[in-house]
Amino acid sequence: MNPLDTVRTRFEALTDGVMAIAMTLLAVELRVPHFANHASGLVSLQNVPEHLAGFGAFILSFMTIAIFWVNHHQLTQHISPVNGLSRRAVWCNTVLLLFVTLIPFATNTMSENAYNMTSMIIFTFMLFGASASFALLRSFIHHESLTRISAMNSLVGPVLYAIAIIALLFIPVVAHIILIIPPLFYFLPRSKW
Amino acid sequence: MNPLDTVRTRFEALTDGVMAIAMTLLAVELRVPHFANHASGLVSLQNVPEHLAGFGAFILSFMTIAIFWVNHHQLTQHISPVNGLSRRAVWCNTVLLLFVTLIPFATNTMSENAYNMTSMIIFTFMLFGASASFALLRSFIHHESLTRISAMNSLVGPVLYAIAIIALLFIPVVAHIILIIPPLFYFLPRSKW
Amino acid sequence: MNPLDTVRTRFEALTDGVMAIAMTLLAVELRVPHFANHASGLVSLQNVPEHLAGFGAFILSFMTIAIFWVNHHQLTQHISPVNGLSRRAVWCNTVLLLFVTLIPFATNTMSENAYNMTSMIIFTFMLFGASASFALLRSFIHHESLTRISAMNSLVGPVLYAIAIIALLFIPVVAHIILIIPPLFYFLPRSKW
Amino acid sequence: MNPLDTVRTRFEALTDGVMAIAMTLLAVELRVPHFANHASGLVSLQNVPEHLAGFGAFILSFMTIAIFWVNHHQLTQHISPVNGLSRRAVWCNTVLLLFVTLIPFATNTMSENAYNMTSMIIFTFMLFGASASFALLRSFIHHESLTRISAMNSLVGPVLYAIAIIALLFIPVVAHIILIIPPLFYFLPRSKW
Numbered sequence: 001m002n003p004l005d006t007v008r009t010r011f012e013a014l015t016d017g018v019m020a021i022a023m024t025l026l027a028v029e030l031r032v033p034h035f036a037n038h039a040s041g042l043v044s045l046q047n048v049p050e051h052l053a054g055f056g057a058f059i060l061s062f063m064t065i066a067i068f069w070v071n072h073h074q075l076t077q078h079i080s081p082v083n084g085l086s087r088r089a090v091w092c093n094t095v096l097l098l099f100v101t102l103i104p105f106a107t108n109t110m111s112e113n114a115y116n117m118t119s120m121i122i123f124t125f126m127l128f129g130a131s132a133s134f135a136l137l138r139s140f141i142h143h144e145s146l147t148r149i150s151a152m153n154s155l156v157g158p159v160l161y162a163i164a165i166i167a168l169l170f171i172p173v174v175a176h177i178i179l180i181i182p183p184l185f186y187f188l189p190r191s192k193w
Numbered sequence: 194m195n196p197l198d199t200v201r202t203r204f205e206a207l208t209d210g211v212m213a214i215a216m217t218l219l220a221v222e223l224r225v226p227h228f229a230n231h232a233s234g235l236v237s238l239q240n241v242p243e244h245l246a247g248f249g250a251f252i253l254s255f256m257t258i259a260i261f262w263v264n265h266h267q268l269t270q271h272i273s274p275v276n277g278l279s280r281r282a283v284w285c286n287t288v289l290l291l292f293v294t295l296i297p298f299a300t301n302t303m304s305e306n307a308y309n310m311t312s313m314i315i316f317t318f319m320l321f322g323a324s325a326s327f328a329l330l331r332s333f334i335h336h337e338s339l340t341r342i343s344a345m346n347s348l349v350g351p352v353l354y355a356i357a358i359i360a361l362l363f364i365p366v367v368a369h370i371i372l373i374i375p376p377l378f379y380f381l382p383r384s385k386w
Numbered sequence: 387m388n389p390l391d392t393v394r395t396r397f398e399a400l401t402d403g404v405m406a407i408a409m410t411l412l413a414v415e416l417r418v419p420h421f422a423n424h425a426s427g428l429v430s431l432q433n434v435p436e437h438l439a440g441f442g443a444f445i446l447s448f449m450t451i452a453i454f455w456v457n458h459h460q461l462t463q464h465i466s467p468v469n470g471l472s473r474r475a476v477w478c479n480t481v482l483l484l485f486v487t488l489i490p491f492a493t494n495t496m497s498e499n500a501y502n503m504t505s506m507i508i509f510t511f512m513l514f515g516a517s518a519s520f521a522l523l524r525s526f527i528h529h530e531s532l533t534r535i536s537a538m539n540s541l542v543g544p545v546l547y548a549i550a551i552i553a554l555l556f557i558p559v560v561a562h563i564i565l566i567i568p569p570l571f572y573f574l575p576r577s578k579w
Numbered sequence: 580m581n582p583l584d585t586v587r588t589r590f591e592a593l594t595d596g597v598m599a600i601a602m603t604l605l606a607v608e609l610r611v612p613h614f615a616n617h618a619s620g621l622v623s624l625q626n627v628p629e630h631l632a633g634f635g636a637f638i639l640s641f642m643t644i645a646i647f648w649v650n651h652h653q654l655t656q657h658i659s660p661v662n663g664l665s666r667r668a669v670w671c672n673t674v675l676l677l678f679v680t681l682i683p684f685a686t687n688t689m690s691e692n693a694y695n696m697t698s699m700i701i702f703t704f705m706l707f708g709a710s711a712s713f714a715l716l717r718s719f720i721h722h723e724s725l726t727r728i729s730a731m732n733s734l735v736g737p738v739l740y741a742i743a744i745i746a747l748l749f750i751p752v753v754a755h756i757i758l759i760i761p762p763l764f765y766f767l768p769r770s771k772w
Contacts, residue, residue, distance in 0.1 A: 010591055010652050012203055017599025020210025025607055027294040028218055032301050035311050059291070066287045073203050094645045098638070101606040108611050118614050205396055213403025220487040221411055225494050228504050252484070259480045266396050398589055406596025413680040414604055418687050421697050445677070452673045459589050 008079050011093065018097045019069045025104045026058050026065075031111075054111045061107040063183040065100060068130060072096075078141055089140040092133055099130035117168055124164045124175065131157030157182070201272055204286065211290045212262045218297045219251050219258075224304075247304040254300040256376040258293060261323060265289075271334055282333040285326055292323035310361055317357045317368065324350030350375070394465055397479065404483045405455045411490045412447050416440055417497075440497045447493040449569040451486060454516060458482075461524055475526040478519055485516035503554055510550045510561065517543030543568070587658055590672065597676045598648045604683045605640050609633055610690075633690045640686040642762040644679060647709060651675075657720055668719040671712055678709035696747055703743045703754065710736030736761070 033051055079085055106123040113119040135154040160178050167174040226244055272278055299316040306312040328347040353371050360367040419437055465471055492509040499505035521540040546564050553560040612630055658664055685702040692698040714733040739757050746753040 009202075009588075010595060010655075013206065013592065013595040014599050014648060016203060016206040016210055017595055018603050020207050021214055021600055021603040023290065024211050024214040024218065024294045025603065027298050028222075029607075030295075030298050032298070032305050033312075035306050035309055062291055062294070063287070066284075066290075069207060070283060070287075076203075090649060091645075094642070094649075097602065097645075098641055101603045101641070102609075105606045105609050105611070112611050113614050116614055119612075202395075206399065209396060209399040209403055213400050214407055216483065217404050217407040217411065217487045220491045221415075223488075223491050225491070225498050226505075228499050228502055255484055255487070256480070259483075262400060263476060263480075269396075395588075399592065402589060402592040402596055406593050407600055409676065410597050410600040410604065410680045413684045414608075416681075416684050418684070418691050419698075421692050421695055448677055448680070449673070452676075455593060456669060456673075462589075 008076060008085065011085060011090065012073075012076055015072055015093065015097065016069070018100060019065055019072075022100050022104055023062055023065050026061050026107060029104060029108045029111075030054055030058055050111075050114075053115060057107050057111050057115075060179065060183065061103050064127060065103060067183060068096075068100060068134065071134065075138055075141055086140060089137060092137040092140055096130055096133040096137060099126050099133060102126045103130070117172070120172075120175065121165055121168050124161055124168065124179065127179075128158055128161035128165060131161055201269060201278065204278060204283065205266075205269055208265055208286065208290065209262070211293060212258055212265075215293050215297055216255055216258050219254050219300060222297060222301045222304075223247055223251055243304075243307075246308060250300050250304050250308075253372065253376065254296050257320060258296060260376060261289075261293060261327065264327065268331055268334055279333060282330060285330040285333055289323055289326040289330060292319050292326060295319045296323070310365070313365075313368065314358055314361050317354055317361065317372065320372075321351055321354035321358060324354055394462060394471065397471060397476065398459075398462055401458055401479065401483065402455070404486060405451055405458075408486050408490055409448055409451050412444050412451075412493060415490055415494045415497075416444055436500075439501060443493050443497050443501075446565065446569065447489050450513060451489060453569060454482075454486060454520065457520065461527055464527055472526060475523060478523040478526055482516055482519040482523060485512050485519060488512045489516070503558070506558075506561065507551055507554050510547055510554065510565065513565075514544055514547035514551060517547055587655060587664065590664060590669065591652075591655055594651055594672065594676065595648070597679060598644055598651075601679050601683055602641055602644050605637050605644075605686060608683060608687045608690075609637055629690075629693075632694060636686050636690050636694075639758065639762065640682050643706060644682060646762060647675075647679060647713065650713065654717055654720055665719060668716060671716040671719055675709055675712040675716060678705050678712060681705045682709070696751070699751070699754065700744055700747050703740055703747065703758065706758075707737055707740035707744060710740055 031051070031054060103123075103126050106119075106126045110119040110123045135158055138154045160182065164175040164178040167178065224244070224247060296316075296319050299312075299319045303312040303316045328351055331347045353375065357368040357371040360371065417437070417440060489509075489512050492505075492512045496505040496509045521544055524540045546568065550561040550564040553564065610630070610633060682702075682705050685698075685705045689698040689702045714737055717733045739761065743754040743757040746757065
């Protein structure tokens with residue numbers, strides 16, 4: 001195992017650890033439903049819409065973190081022995097992880113506040129922060145090998161989320177579409193990696 | 194370390210992370226018993242059956258996740274340099290992890306609702322979802338090397354859990370047997386791997 | 387990376403994951419102290435002995451899990467390409483992890499019940515279960531290479547904890563000594579590994 | 580994979596696991612804000628300063644654990660086949676992890692007690708303990724290769740935190756500066772590693 005592999009291994013291990021925990025904790029924060037047993041044998045659930053909303057937020061956040069993980073995983077393939085892993089790339093990754101660990105908190109804030117505007121701004125801000133630090137991390141790792149096209153690609157995420165934050169103040173439905181479209185887009189079949 | 198090993202390593206690392214956390218969180222959600230100290234020096238536990246039920250659900254869920262882990266671990270041995278790891282296999286694995294992270298939630302729902310029908314349907318549905326996405330993942334990884342026999346084997350899980358969901362509505366005892374039998378079956382001694 | 391390394395890697399990864407989470411969750415379950423601010427500028431802590439007891443239990447459990455981790459780590463060095471990793475070793479490890487995940491729960495039960503006899507029996511039983519499954523795991527991995535001396539060594543743990551459980555019923559102080567001595571013993575300097 | 584790599588791998592895996600979990604749990608312990616919806620469409624947040632304080636503590640603790648992780652990661656590069664990993668280094672690392680797992684608890688204690696003196700002493704003590712065991716770990720791993728200069732460097736952390744604890748009793752503002760400066764210092768650009 002050469003030194004670079006070791007650096008990369010632990011860099012990836014911390015990232016995988018934080019993302020795996022954030023994904024699992026999302027489900028822990030789902031409120032456990034309480035069912036009322038009726039004499040007729042039927043069971044009724046109070047607050048169905050509230051539980052469905054919590055569930056929707058869980059799936060959205062889970063998939064969004066998974067997308068960050070898949071992209072991170074593709075990015076670290078490009079860490080070459082020549083470029084190595086710079087100190088600023090490690091710190092940029094730390095900021096990315098900071099935003100990722102805040103996603104369960106923001107998801108919970110959104111569920112607990114019935115998806116009001118402020119809670120959705122907080123949630124979208126975390127996604128903005130994560131995607132902006134991801135774009136920065138990508139530029140630190142790629143250096144000169146980064147083409148203009150892929151550089152612009154990596155700005156799509158932060159720009160979309162910035163638009164979503166502004167849209168929340170004026171036309172919320174646009175923000176909702178922006179939050180839901182990228183995960184769906186990533187599920188489309190593409191080439192191997 | 195060749196590129197494939199790296200892909201596989203992180204794919205496995207995220208899966209191991211999510212499964213390890215889900216298994217550990219199951220125990221965290223056990224309700225801490227409170228013992229009443231009697232003057233006679235004897236100690237009494239309130240709600241013994243409730244605690245035993247919670248414990249039973251913990252062991253069942255722990256072993257079920259462990260079985261998924263063992264199978265996943267056997268499956269990833271088959272990722273060959275030729276077939277590689279397709280994009281759809283990674284997303285299928287993400288859906289598998291989504292269902293696995295919901296198992297602690299479903300276990301808790303079941304314990305908190307005294308194993309009523311609705312809570313057991315939710316729990317069984319998570320196992321159905323996990324085993325169905327596992328069967329799909331297996332078909333994506335094996336490609337043509339998958340024999341008809343092993344393809345049918347991987348459908349046993351989802352089919353059994355689907356039957357269990359229907360059985361819960363009419364003959365609950367059949368569902369209980371289906372939930373308990375597969376874990377016991379896996380403990381039987383078999384060949385090395 | 388040959389197949390055995392992969393098997394060992396994930397076997398170790400799941401174990402490291404579960405143990406790391408169990409160790410970290412121990413601290414999460416510590417009750418946050420609330421300090422009363424007096425006009426005099428002095429700060430007083432209510433329930434000092436209760437917090438100290440919770441802290442003592444945390445350190446004891448943390449060190450006990452760390453000892454299991456160190457031993458597990460030494461044990462897996464002995465997994466040779468010839469012996470491999472048998473199916474029963476994997477399941478035995480799963481049972482070990484089941485007892486390890488129950489240690490935070492048992493620690494919490496002990497703290498919440500003011501170290502009464504029943505809660506200490508539950509705690510000691512988890513340590514008994516973990517050390518018994520560890521002894522079994524060791525015998526599965528070592529096979530014939532296990533000398534009679536090391537086989538007897540691995541029985542020290544479960545036998546001591548079994549004695550502690552019985553001692554709790556009659557002479558609790560003996561049990562307390564048994565719970566504290568092994569961790570101290572492991573801190574003594576020894577040869578490298 | 581030679582034996583040393585395996586030892587190092589698991590040593591690093593446990594450390595990465597504990598640090599990743601501690602970092603993620605910091606965010607979980609943030610109190611979810613509740614917004615009051617006014618008829619005017621405006622949203623108001625109660626206890627803004629309390630939430631900001633909690634957030635500040637989160638970022639400080641997250642970055643402090645990240646700094647320990649980066650340093651640990653640089654340190655383990657120096658584990659050479661000749662020196663190996665001594666038993667005392669493993670135990671020293673365990674004590675380091677014990678202090679790291681207590682950082683989320685100490686952060687929470689600080690937030691819940693409105694940053695009073697006692698809670699800040701507890702928080703600073705955990706950082707002191709972690710940096711002191713880190714300095715000890717560094718001396719165990721470097722052996723004779725440790726120059727006098729780098730030995731003194733590794734004492735900067737514990738000495739600063741010891742001064743901060745004393746400062747908290749007399750001139751709290753000095754302690755606040757000491758707690759905030761080291762994280763900022765680490766963000767300055769430096770050479771690759």
